[in-house]
Amino acid sequence: MTQFGITSVGHLQDHNLRRVLEAIMSRDGMTRQDLVETTGFSPAGISKLVGILIDKELVQEHNLVSRRRGRRAISLRINENCMYSLGVRFARNYVKVGIFNVMGRLLSSNYRSIEEQDLETTIETITDQIDDQMQAMDDEMRAKLMGIGISAPGPLFGTDGRIALISNAPGWRNVALAECIQERFGKPTFMEHDANVSALAEYWYGQGRNVRRLVYVVADRGVGAGFMLDGAIYGGMNNIAGEIGHTTIQFNGPKCDCGNYGCLEMYCSSLAFLRKAKWIAKEERPAGWPGPHRLTTDQVFELAVDGEPVAKHLVEESGRFLGIGVVNLINAFNPDMIVLGDEMARAGELLLQSVHSVVRERVIPEIAEETRIVLSQIIPEPAFAGTGSLVVKRVFESLSQVEDGPLVVSRTQV
Numbered sequence: 001m002t003q004f005g006i007t008s009v010g011h012l013q014d015h016n017l018r019r020v021l022e023a024i025m026s027r028d029g030m031t032r033q034d035l036v037e038t039t040g041f042s043p044a045g046i047s048k049l050v051g052i053l054i055d056k057e058l059v060q061e062h063n064l065v066s067r068r069r070g071r072r073a074i075s076l077r078i079n080e081n082c083m084y085s086l087g088v089r090f091a092r093n094y095v096k097v098g099i100f101n102v103m104g105r106l107l108s109s110n111y112r113s114i115e116e117q118d119l120e121t122t123i124e125t126i127t128d129q130i131d132d133q134m135q136a137m138d139d140e141m142r143a144k145l146m147g148i149g150i151s152a153p154g155p156l157f158g159t160d161g162r163i164a165l166i167s168n169a170p171g172w173r174n175v176a177l178a179e180c181i182q183e184r185f186g187k188p189t190f191m192e193h194d195a196n197v198s199a200l201a202e203y204w205y206g207q208g209r210n211v212r213r214l215v216y217v218v219a220d221r222g223v224g225a226g227f228m229l230d231g232a233i234y235g236g237m238n239n240i241a242g243e244i245g246h247t248t249i250q251f252n253g254p255k256c257d258c259g260n261y262g263c264l265e266m267y268c269s270s271l272a273f274l275r276k277a278k279w280i281a282k283e284e285r286p287a288g289w290p291g292p293h294r295l296t297t298d299q300v301f302e303l304a305v306d307g308e309p310v311a312k313h314l315v316e317e318s319g320r321f322l323g324i325g326v327v328n329l330i331n332a333f334n335p336d337m338i339v340l341g342d343e344m345a346r347a348g349e350l351l352l353q354s355v356h357s358v359v360r361e362r363v364i365p366e367i368a369e370e371t372r373i374v375l376s377q378i379i380p381e382p383a384f385a386g387t388g389s390l391v392v393k394r395v396f397e398s399l400s401q402v403e404d405g406p407l408v409v410s411r412t413q414v
């Protein structure tokens with residue numbers, strides 16, 4: 001084996017096909033000449049690789065575009081409906097299941113709350129939802145269904161789809177969810193940490209397209225981060241990398257479920273935010289606030305956007321705690337871009353400004369200036385939108401095994 005892990009002509013060709021496919025995906029209106037410039041392959045090489053991708057019905061010639069010196073060339077695009085995947089977003093309090101095409105477009109979906117359900121009932125709910133979506137597919141779509149992708153709160157162990165632990169959810173320890181779904185539906189099933197799925201979605205479809213070192217921060221009921229390094233998820237030795245929610249920001253703070261003390265997510269998760277908001281609604285009863293019982297994070301965000309000072313202060317405080325997590329990320333990884341997403345990111349600009357101000361205060365000015373920190377804009381949310389790409393990514397990695405003509409894949413191929 002070489003140092004790059006390329007063991008045969010098949011693998012080398014897969015690697016090259018994947019580069020070409022990803023280049024076509026990364027920008028609209030790519031021509032063969034653009035691909036030569038982007039990938040560094042020869043014109044003959046590109047012509048051959050594009051020919052293979054067209055034969056496999058993954059890529060289509062689109063239309064004539066004007067190039068330099070008045071020359072015209074044919075642009076290429078991904079055949080959007082060459083394959084489908086089922087995506088499952090398994091969150092702490094709900095499950096969404098949807099059908100995605102290869103470009104991450106959501107074609108249909110369903111949603112169920114799993115609030116206060118036990119482990120077995122939750123797994124039943126997920127399989128019912130997958131069943132419903134499969135029923136909704138026509139025969140052609142079902143034949144082109146390449147697999148199932150699951151995003152789950154973590155940490156997850158390795159890549160075998162076992163959930164290591166979900167904080168605030170007793171019972172979810174060492175659960176082989178992906179294996180269970182794969183056995184039930186007979187489709188290749190891949191599970192990833194929701195933060196990694198989100199980073200993948202940002203890299204493939206969002207603001208992080210072509211960004212070499214990308215970090216996605218999940219600011220939800222839990223807090224975590226996903227890393228994309230040169231187009232690949234960086235998971236560390238045990239796929240635990242990015243668990244910033246369980247890094248200490250208060251060394252003598254309260255004990256967390258993970259065993260550590262004063263963890264970041266105890267200060268800026270949406271659970272922590274809502275807990276504090278409810279306490280304020282009950283104890284301080286600020287003017288214009290609803291009562292504590294039915295209070296939601298979105299209501300507090302709306303109050304904050306309208307300028308209500310207590311709500312505004314609460315959002316800014318969360319932004320500052322999150323900002324400390326972001327500062328630690330910058331110092332540890334020096335990424336080009338950090339995308340903030342999920343429930344807390346719905347607080348919008350106000351939260352982002354607080355994060356920015358902490359970063360400006362606490363990071364070396366040159367680095368603070370160069371690191372782009374943005375709010376996610378992917379719809380539906382990246383932890384769901386990216387589930388399909390978990391499957392597509394595996395297909396792209398083994399293209400030489402995909403026969404010409406409409407894609408049909410067997411379990412052993414992925």
Ligand SMILES: [Zn+2]
Nearest residue numbers: 246256258263
């Ligand atoms: Zn913790």
